[in-house]
Amino acid sequence: MLYRVEGIVIRSMDYGENNKIVTLLTKTNGKAGVLIRGAKKVKSRHSSLAQPFTYGEYQYFRGTTGLGTLNHGEIIESHHDLRSQLDLSAYASYAAELTDRTIQDDEPTGFHFEQLKACFAAMKDGKDAQIVSHLFEMRILDLSGYAPELDECVNCGNRVGPFRLSAYAGGIFCTRCTSRDSAALPISEGVHKLLRLFRGMDMRRLGSIALKDETKAELKLCMRALMDTQLGIVLKSRNFLDQLDKLV
Numbered sequence: 386m387l388y389r390v391e392g393i394v395i396r397s398m399d400y401g402e403n404n405k406i407v408t409l410l411t412k413t414n415g416k417a418g419v420l421i422r423g424a425k426k427v428k429s430r431h432s433s434l435a436q437p438f439t440y441g442e443y444q445y446f447r448g449t450t451g452l453g454t455l456n457h458g459e460i461i462e463s464h465h466d467l468r469s470q471l472d473l474s475a476y477a478s479y480a481a482e483l484t485d486r487t488i489q490d491d492e493p494t495g496f497h498f499e500q501l502k503a504c505f506a507a508m509k510d511g512k513d514a515q516i517v518s519h520l521f522e523m524r525i526l527d528l529s530g531y532a533p534e535l536d537e538c539v540n541c542g543n544r545v546g547p548f549r550l551s552a553y554a555g556g557i558f559c560t561r562c563t564s565r566d567s568a569a570l571p572i573s574e575g576v577h578k579l580l581r582l583f584r585g586m587d588m589r590r591l592g593s594i595a596l597k598d599e600t601k602a603e604l605k606l607c608m609r610a611l612m613d614t615q616l617g618i619v620l621k622s623r624n625f626l627d628q629l630d631k632l633v
């Protein structure tokens with residue numbers, strides 16, 4: 386069967402001497418593995434279609450299951466900037482790997498696709514890549530069914546702060562209940578507001594947000610705790626991000 390889909394390359398690996406196999410997050414057909422013949426040849430007209438983060442229209446043949454074979458493709462947005470700048474490349478790799486690891490093959494992916502597309506567009510437009518990636522993490526938590534409860538204490542329903550964030554409980558504890566998780570993180574009112582904002586925000590609506598370094602550091606701690614505890618997956622691209630953090 387011939388498929389014609391919009392897709393974003395979330396993984397690309399060499400296959401044989403001249404070919405590549407890419408994993409596409411498609412707008413309409415879930416995640417799809419596609420063999421791109423000749424993609425490793427520099428002069429191949431298909432080589433750019435196999436680059437990580439490329440957004441394009443892909444036409445491929447596929448049997449009932451298994452790998453597709455690219456027939457034709459057109460680039461919509463090459464996302465060259467996301468590959469050529471080291472920090473952007475680290476954040477984009479993280480978003481791509483997170484997507485790949487949390488989406489099943491035949492899952493409907495229309496909303497995921499729009500979120501990843503908006504995530505890459507925001508990074509390319511120069512929005513703070515760390516903030517963009519935290520918002521994307523929140524979307525992934527939400528889409529995986531692990532969105533945190535941030536409006537009221539998960540134990541007693543109290544809506545009056547201060548609160549601590551319990552990654553283990555997947556939400557906030559008020560002062561009375563905080564002893565239930567000794568690892569719960571103190572959160573400032575500002576970061577609590579920000580987390581609540583992110584909790585309900587579509588990636589496509591993200592404007593420019595500038596935050597102080599200490600707010601970003603606190604936000605990162607919170608998101609890390611939630612991602613590690615709720616999703617519990619080890620991502621290669623996160624080591625890369627962490628190493629980059631030490632350099633700057």
Ligand SMILES: [Zn+2]
Binds near residue numbers: 540541
């Ligand atoms: Zn409580």
